Amino acid sequence: MSLQGVIIIDVLAVLFIAGILFLMRSGWLYASYAALWIVSTLALAILVSVPPLLTRVTSALGAEIPVSALTLLAFALIVLVLVLFSVKLTELHERQTSLIQALALQALDDRERHAPVEGNDSARTSRP
């Protein structure tokens, strides 16, 4: 990669990391996500800035040119992040569902404590 290309990528990486830090400081981004993006960006910047390292990685990945290796790595990172976000969304959805269930059960408990009859009443008469 040309020196000009390396400089552009490194400058973009610095700006990107600054942006991530700003989002984290503002409370718009959790530290764990910020860490993920910063580590990924630093890894990319180092890889591009150290030609022998990029050559070795390219060779290790079986790519013929560095751009192919970088594209593959970027694609892998995107897939990983998407899976991670799917997991997080599922976790949030589960928590939301559990909260909705707990809220409804609590409300029914309160109603049963204060109002004597809802539907048949064998449950209450036999409750300890």
Added chain:
Amino acid sequence: MSLRTLAVIPAFNEAQTIAAVLQRLREVAPEVDRLVVTDGSRDGTPEAVRSMGERHLELVCNVGYGRALQAGILYAMRRSYDVVVTLDADGQHDPRDVPRLVQELEASGADVVIGSRFVRTRSYTGPLGRRIGQATFSVLTRVLMGRRIYDTTSGLKAMRNGACRAALEGRFLDFHSEVLVRLSTLGFRIVELPIVVEERTVGGSMYSFVSAVAYPVKTTLFIITGMLDAWLRGRTK
């Protein structure tokens, strides 16, 4: 009927039918307690249930059929009911079948009794796509469970306390094949009892075109993961 029984009725936008279902259930099975789970309904279902003085769990958002049922089962387990009977709020199930299912549970010693539209009778027809899906999952459960369940998608089921507790441990889409395969893998005994259902006359199915396409894929995934989970937990009740 010696077993304390709770009928759990999940209802999503069923304001037009829920009152009739509850009234009929009161008349034909007064010994059975009732719990309606209004699953994020926006059509006045909670108000209709409340006006009848019926016990209900009001879920503020729609969480889906399976999770709404689980909320009702959780309530039943906290109140130490012996049996939970699930039935649909759209009026397709005959409330007279509720005591029949419980009697079959007592007589057969089974853990789960399914009100089946297909065993012995072939009265229920329904749309072609749904029948193909039902047949597919019937075959799939036969392969996985080693015995045939004719009606894997019936919403009318009676479950003993132990099966209910096991059903609370998993995640299910609609409490159909996926819960049956899981319970069977855990060693619970499942039997079927013939029932006759009515075609719904009011409102529409809870399955849109998209969900009808996604349903078989999701259910298959739930079956596989449920079986794996049951195997990892051990095949004992």
